[in-house]
Amino acid sequence: MNESDVVEQAVDAAHGALQAMQKADGHWVFELEADATIPAEYVLLEHFLDRINPELERKMGAYLRRIQGAHGGWPLYEDGDFDLSASVKAYFALKALGDDPEAPHMRRARTEILRHGGAERANVFTRIQLALYGEVPWDAVPVMPPEIMLLPSAGFFSVWNMAYWSRTVIAPLLVLCDLRPIAVNPRGVHVQELFCTPPAQIKDWIRGPYRSWWGPVFKGLDSALRPMVRHFPRKLHKKAMRACLRFIAPRLSDGGLGAIYPAMANVVMMMRALGVPDSDPRAKQAWQALQDLMVDRGHEAYCQPCVSPVWDTGLAGLAMLEASDGPRATLPEATRRQLASTAAWLRSQQILDVVGDWAVNAPGLRPGGWAFQYDNAYYPDVDDTAVVGMFLHRQDPVENAEAIARAREWIIGMQSRDGGWGAFDIDNDLDVLNHIPFADHGALLDPPTADVTARCVSFLAQLGHAEDKPAIERALAWLRKEQERSGSWFGRWGTNYIYGTWSVLCAFNAAGVPPEDPAVQKAVAWLERVQRPDGGWGEDCASYEGAPEGVYEESLPSQTAWALLALMAAGRHGTKAVERGVAWLAAQQDGEGRWHEKPFNAVGFPKVFYLRYHGYKQFFPLLALARYRNLEDSNTGRVEHGF
Template structure:
């Protein structure tokens, strides 16, 4: 089938060889991969303020974080001086207030040009009083806002039973781990040590003590009005709530077994930082084992960024080795075939990280599901996720080592056990669909929950479809039915964890292929046609992070390697390998391949919480374009045995 290739096979082979060599060279000695996971200015700024809260200031480190914060400040008509949530994005008020506060704490003069620009932009947006809930809590901890600027969140929430409409088990894992220590802080209301007495009075349009409408709309539903009324009713009663010490102890008792060593509570920065502040507030000595563990976990996220900005450092939101290793292994397997020593090394590294001896928080709703998942980070035993588990399970199955069969089977049983009643899968919990909770005043970010989503469901269907156990057919069919219901009117699918409709559509097309649907199924043809229609003139694809708001789906002002690879993989899964759009996309990837054989991209390619928190996986342009090119070559040459069916 060499004649079916629209360009020289030697050129394609050489591009694949160079990309494979580049990726292979980045594998760690023990077989794993880990790349930077970058977010916006918020977490580096919060880390600076954490040091000032504790009076554990490292001037040299803070100076390096200052370099990073200044480098990513906006300077465009849509963002004339604030900080965006993603590359080239519009100014975000809350991120901008935190970044300004952090730079001032580092020592930047308010009269410096970059600080004046930031202040002007912040005041034009209503000032610091109009920031989101998490920012207002941060400011209250520094005495920059009164506590009535924050919603009522009594620590007694930790004591509420499962049947109560609001309780710790009805929210997502990330909310649970962030909120547990935060409830203690909101109850104790400490004031930061703040040894340099840094304040941000200049960021308020109205003096903060005179603002009376911190808790306000716009409300997304009638629930919002009802919860606002409840918040108002609770305020005068909050200090009289009984059982406060018992509730604080309940929070501590929740956190302590989940501290997770130096990988941290939940293995995510906000939960770790809140835990450090909680221990400090409760009078723990810094050398107390729990306090020291939490502090070291935070410090583990500090990352050198001098390769991009000379002398810069930032703080990652978490680390992503399981995800990076499994995805890189898929790309290597697509290129070198199963049994390749680098794929085997990655699989061998993954095996001992399967969580078999801890029934994590997921077991609260699924007590009968046997443990068998993988987490996202190096260690996070209470919080495996089905997305990582499915991707790891697929590469272990694909590589075919008999020694890994038991691990794949344990993963299969856990994924089956985590299916929600709707037929879909959430990432960390099952049936986490208490949608009214996203309307409480605290949840202005709208991300308290972990409901089923198309991309995660697709990954689970892909995994089960690849294994092809006859007894799993009912679960697969329920997953496919969920995906059919969730398809957008234009034929695409929403991408909850990657940007965005291109990511979701690729994920689902792979799943429907693995589930055995005919390529002429209407759901598949509509999705493939949607992808083809979104191809850019240069042959690539790209999508704006603003598509999580009101920007067009599947469109951007430039093509990006990750999104182009996803679109190509989706089209190939839909049986369109011979479509001219695929050849043009492959040609575009070749044309932008860098001298070292890899690809890079500045725009963000994933999301933590839509419209609130975005991510840039530095590994995505390292392995997805290679996977797409190698799959194209394999399919075009009839080497279907070397193709990953589920991913």
């Protein structure tokens, strides 16, 4: 069988496999997995409330034990290094489930936790979890008075200067930190053995390492503010607490507050602390939203950080369209109907009547975006919107014209002053806030990033409106400034430099930047340099932590697909590097038309929180192989679409 036949066979098999995964109403949704932190927090939430589901917890225990690292603790991603905060939470959860502290896996975990400084050195969110159980005093937590909810957007510490995920997590957390409830903890589980120094003897909970000189400045401010908080006027304090609740109430939905686990869990605990009975409709809705995050595999279970149906559907739809395109492809009537239903489902998810938090910095802009999840109307994001817009434009630009027009209007209005795009907010770049004690994760903000900016350029360029050229040119100038010395681009939302470079090269191609451009040539040279001997590409999440860019111990389907799509966008489809990558990708496909990979492939917050999108290994290889086939058959050899 020649190469052409091999690729065609792989495309057909992958197309059929992905089509079989589609839901009846036209959308796709795949598992979204994180590290031990979220399932461990969920176990502790059940014990905080005394709403224990023994069968679910038995399966979560099996999951947590399986993903324990060889080093004895828990990593943030597959085969990652020991992480103190994740390990403290996982140990605490397993002990709550009934694991004997003297069992070998618990002893190993405890030894490593103590060797790394003990639970007292865990991050802020872990110390808050410990405070809710009475394991540490509330002095272990940075001062976060609810009065900050009263600050206008012009206020330095205003929540409106923080990212969407920060606002939704903080609002109920401010109430919790003020009320200071203690977990029911029906089994009386404690983890004092995880501390190198008894918590009552610790005088200084907030200490470096600091990321800049702002760290000790804000630490001093925290120390000065701490004794003052109790003297704030009572009337002002009550007003602030009401402001927290006023913020939360309209944003509650079947998807939960912000549709992300930490905010959703904080709301459930907040309601309990406020005395809201579990039978209250609001409490029932908030609890059900958490249950909807569960993945039950029969022998084990875990809790997702959120769900990704809109993102999965846009990307899977683009892969299906590519596979159905080109001279050798025929679009079966069944596929045509399914993709029409996909477009209809996506149109039904567009947010047209809710003015979300983004409007604080973009007043007067009409809504028109898509959220990542099923139900998160206050928080659409431009990355999803650009991907969905490109799919709708390719699927049927006439039928989808109104949805595309509204998406275009919203994306243009969300461009930041520097020419780039953040994910959820505009001009959300007050970097100094990342140095306050509460933000020890360094991810309080949502500034413009190369991957999101590139996606917006790809969408606007694919539409081809002449009046959008100034916005595109500003974005291209911003992207050029962001190119790394190596020639790559940083991938904020996908692992990592391969993802970022793929995103930008697609945007450059869509915007008409020629392959001869020095920035393109430099990126191509980097991609070809990091290609693995077997023909594939791979990158370790450790690249977010200082490891070499674009390097891993094995080739991965999703990363190889990104590299191939990048090179083809740069006009390199006929090169040896691309041919070798295509051969590797086709050879890795199983007999059912699927690919497999274990390593994590995305990031929530670099150095803090990583993700495994289970759909990436299915739709990106299909997109890459179908693109290669179509370019081989093309008269121009040029990628004609933004993505």
